[in-house]
Amino acid sequence: MNRAQFDVLTIGNAIVDVIAQVDDTFVEREKLVKGSMNLIDEDRAEHLYGAMGPATEISGGSAGNTAAGVANFGGRAAYFGKVKDDQLGGIYRHDMRAQGVAFNTPAAKEGPATARSFILVTPDAERTMNTYLGACVNLSTADIDAEIVKSSAVTYMEGYLWDKPEAKEAFRLAAQIARASGQLTSITLSDSFCVERHRDSFLDLIRSHIDIVFANESEIKSLYKTQNFDGAVAAIRRDCPMAALTRSEKGSLIVRGGETVESQALPVSKVVDVTGAGDLYAAGFLFGFTQKLALQQCAVLGSLAAAEVISHTGARPEIDLGAHAKKLGLI
């Protein structure tokens, strides 16, 4: 790696979460698959918002949550993502910058509004996401600030970007610049349905352009079309220099060449809302990794951040994770 200005740059869909508690019958009535992320159009967004109860608005977006998490740990984080020049866009930018994340992607002046995800949290703390991409569809190669990519130790991107051709091109460009500058590239597979939609393309990308893959159990199994987790682990070990695989309450597994590190999940007194668990695991892991900590420590920091974020509503940390990790002697 060259000397880096940022530890982690993340690129993703800039989305304000609109979170409401619902019961299971609501999820059934709206014909939703619990735990999934659904892309919705404006009409559907209007319908769902009209049908759901009072909500809370919190900045979200998978890669945005990860950047916020890295900065919250005390890491140097940057973010590329597209909002519109509207009230929600202003809120999104404020929340990133207030967390210490460098976020300068210009806001769209025209076109659809800042993205929203209607996140329905059921009593079992599971979340079902319904995302209206809005202004995110305008993220393009023009938004890839090459200087920032070159000066970021890791460029991390969300698989969700693959759902729009322009964003996919932006992603590819950033990966090329990062690699050409001797920096690392990373991707989260985002969602098993997302993997389903883009399997071959994801595999090509991972094999040729990615250094670190983040995935949960169902995503990595979906990538290799297998029900066998061990088989999927063996496959990703061959295909990518490093993978961090999360398994909910079973903890996580890191594979890097011949090396394998297993880590336990941390106990949570009450799981309130699982939104952001994977995003914050990636934040903790990448913070540790860019501080050159041992893989075991990186995994523990990931678990620590995931445990915090699922203990409350919303996908951004509510405590100072850096101070918390220091108090526990982890960093």
Next chain:
Amino acid sequence: MNRAQFDVLTIGNAIVDVIAQVDDTFVEREKLVKGSMNLIDEDRAEHLYGAMGPATEISGGSAGNTAAGVANFGGRAAYFGKVKDDQLGGIYRHDMRAQGVAFNTPAAKEGPATARSFILVTPDAERTMNTYLGACVNLSTADIDAEIVKSSAVTYMEGYLWDKPEAKEAFRLAAQIARASGQLTSITLSDSFCVERHRDSFLDLIRSHIDIVFANESEIKSLYKTQNFDGAVAAIRRDCPMAALTRSEKGSLIVRGGETVESQALPVSKVVDVTGAGDLYAAGFLFGFTQKLALQQCAVLGSLAAAEVISHTGARPEIDLGAHAKKLGLI
């Protein structure tokens, strides 16, 4: 009372709360008086928002919280308040209607944006509010829908309206219509600084137009310029048919003519954010009162709602208070 379509109509400043955790040094550095509500202009709003950390947006506004609480208990609630036709205004309207509150005050098409209150919550759970009134300044007598006032058993208004001459006129008009229709009028004194600003005017109003006053200990003492709570109680007993006086962990005191009812506060395992405690007390009390329950029961419902709202961030109930009260055998 005539037969009513609504149990409670509330009128107030329609405000989206922008809530952030801060430490005490932030409050000191910004020269704020902890626990107070400060009216701020656009420049100050920009400064404070830039200085504060990542935030959560939740619909608020004192009387808006009360209407939401009444509806959450299962009461029939209506609301008058002014938002702009912008994203935050849309969020505010959604949250009211999704809670079952009738809210049809037309949004302003021009002028300042929907109001925001930057609510800084310190580790002691105390909140310091900084309110940019924005579109609220346009609430006027034209927004008083006489038919709704006539058909609401109680019209409840927040003292904060008194800070703007047009809103004050709207308040007076609503009170006149309510009284002329044989319905009841109610006011919350809102804040001891608000009482300080409008003491004589509040006293005139209460003596001539108000049936039920809500106030906390410092507000009622400020109204009568006394340090003696018992003296203030005696004075309000003379000046108004009924008063519900809240005293934080000391519970509440209801005075109605010669009658006096004392009620305990309910235990809260952890106080997280006291925003909305008084608003939700009023909601529970007025719900019980319009269901013709005994004063003691009304006070308990008020305490129940206040205890719920201070146990989490934000000033709107997160549980079904009606179901909760039924389970406890209170209604």
